[in-house]
Amino acid sequence: MTKKIVVTGIGATSPLGGDARSTWEALLAGESGARTLEAEWVAKYEIPIEFAATAKVPAREVLPRHEAKRLDPSSQFALIAGREAFADAGLTVGDIPAERLLVDWATGIGGVWTLLDAWDTLREKGPRRVMPLTVPMLMPNGPGAAIGMDIQARAGVRTVVSACASSTEAIADAYEHLQQGLADVVVAGGSEAAIHPLPVASFAAMQALSKRNDDPSHASRPYDVSRDGFVLGEGAAALVLETEEHALARGARIYAELIGGGVTADAHHITAPDPEGTGAARAIRAALEQAGVAVEDVTHINAHATSTPVGDIAEFTALKSVFGDYLASIPVSATKASTGHLLGGAGAIEAMFTVLALSEGTLPPTINLNEQDPAIHLDVVTEPRPFEASGKVAISTSFGFGGHNAVVAFRGI
Missing domain, CATH: 3.40.47.10 (Thiolase/Chalcone synthase)
Incomplete structure (x- = not known):
């Protein structure tokens, strides 16, 4: 028998805002998250694209320093969005039996900042200066693992890596996992932090990015006759999903029903x-x-x-x-x-x-x-x-x- 799957929590950090509500309100207000990059590497490496949609609120301003320094930016964003969604669903750690709580997360690239910064360190300073946590920080499953450990999810932490379809696929997977009875509650979503010189240079080389350096806020223009490429963004978003029966039993607010995926x-x-x-x-x-x-x-x-x-x-x-x-x-x-x-x-x-x-x-x-x-x-x-x-x-x-x-x-x- 098919179960009804509902959305009971949302969370986000994005180029438009540091949480789900501010992101949504900025979207409705017609704002753009694209802005000129102030990073020194743009000029240092002569990157041809000088703008991107950077996070409105830097993750390191949100997370305690002791947490942030152990996480790649993609995991930092994930943790912020995941925590917000979990709290928005009216949940705290321990409310759901750990063996009935699952994470379906996604990333397209993973810990690219950690990987490339570590390579620079190795090349310039030698192996003794490479951080011991480099590998767990750069792993694509790192963002999902960060959420899973934070909320004590022991039914599984699964990671989809399917480029720009990744987090939609993760949500579709969450639907299946709830239908299969593998969990009562799933935190599903995705994160990315790839505004780094190498990915930007690579996307620029394949002519995928807009070239409107002089007008970032008007650069992304889907369906317009003058569109010339996308604007690279960063951030994360999370949904808390559960069966309707479970949500009603605990008196949860329901945003909408997830009815299928392909x-x-x-x-x-x-x-x-x-x-x-x-x-x-x-x-x-x-x-x-x-x-x-x-x-x-x-x-x-x-x-x-x-x-x-x-x-x-x-x-x-x-x-x-x-x-x-x-x-x-x-x-x-x-x-x-x-x-x-x-x-x-x-x-x-x-x-x-x-x-x-x-x-x-x-x-x-x-x-x-x-x-x-x-x-x-x-x-x-x-x-x-x-x-x-x-x-x-x-x-x-x-x-x-x-x-x-x-x-x-x-x-x-």
């Missing part, structure tokens, strides 16, 4: 999406099938929409193949215009936005859309738009290098 692969190209959107379309259909809903039931889409010339078209093609003419009537939000692209954390923060849209009855805007690409026929939300969310279905889509596709579906309460 995960597929393109097997097409390591970086380029399938131009026909075949794999992405299968992921959308899989999510709707698991949710038991028809395409006509979907009333909102939070799109992956990275602001790349090829990616936005490929996603539109996938959406069109699934929804047909009905697509024109579905409001679409492309929130990376505000947050930048959090890579492995993107799906989690966009799932959170989807949940809040359903919970509060407001669709978030897509900023910087001055002239919509005539090849992309979508009803793009450009101002906060009220809508009747009760019982309505919304989906959030994520796609990543390696041909990864992941989609999750939610229903309003």
Whole structure:
């Protein structure tokens, strides 16, 4: 028998705010998290891209020094978001039996700061100066492990590494784990901290990043005719998920219902999406099938929409193949215009936005859309738009290098 899975807690730290509420309010206000980088390495290495969507509140200003120094920034962000979500769900450590508490976390790159800083230390100062905790700090499973130890989750701590689809896939996994009875409560989400000279230089070399150094706040412009690439972001977001029966038994507030997920692969190209959107379309259909809903039931889409010339078209093609003419009537939000692209954390923060849209009855805007690409026929939300969310279905889509596709579906309460 299929169980109802509900969202009872949210947490985030992002380029828009240091917590979930401030992030959401800044999104609705049409703010941009993109800003000029002040780091010395931009000039030192002659990095061609001089801006990014850095965290609004640095993690080291939130965490005690003794915690922060033992964690890579990707784990610092994870711990902040995970703690907020757990508390927002009305939970404290010990409320849930440890063997019934699970973490499904995700990252696209992992501890890149730790890895590359340690390499610099080894090269310049020798092996005796390399920190003993270097390996656990750089491990991709480090962020999830940090949360798991913090909340004493012993049903498992699982990590998805599927590029920019990672945290959406982790949420889809959490749905399955709750259905299978592996846990009563799951903390699911993702984090990323890759605003480092090497990833920035690499993304720039592949022509993936916007080049608008003189206008960072208007650089990410999904669906616009002048879009020229994404803006690299950082941060984390977390959802607390549990069965409805468990949530009601403990008197928890419920934001929305998680009704399904779909995960597929393109097997097409390591970086380029399938131009026909075949794999992405299968992921959308899989999510709707698991949710038991028809395409006509979907009333909102939070799109992956990275602001790349090829990616936005490929996603539109996938959406069109699934929804047909009905697509024109579905409001679409492309929130990376505000947050930048959090890579492995993107799906989690966009799932959170989807949940809040359903919970509060407001669709978030897509900023910087001055002239919509005539090849992309979508009803793009450009101002906060009220809508009747009760019982309505919304989906959030994520796609990543390696041909990864992941989609999750939610229903309003």
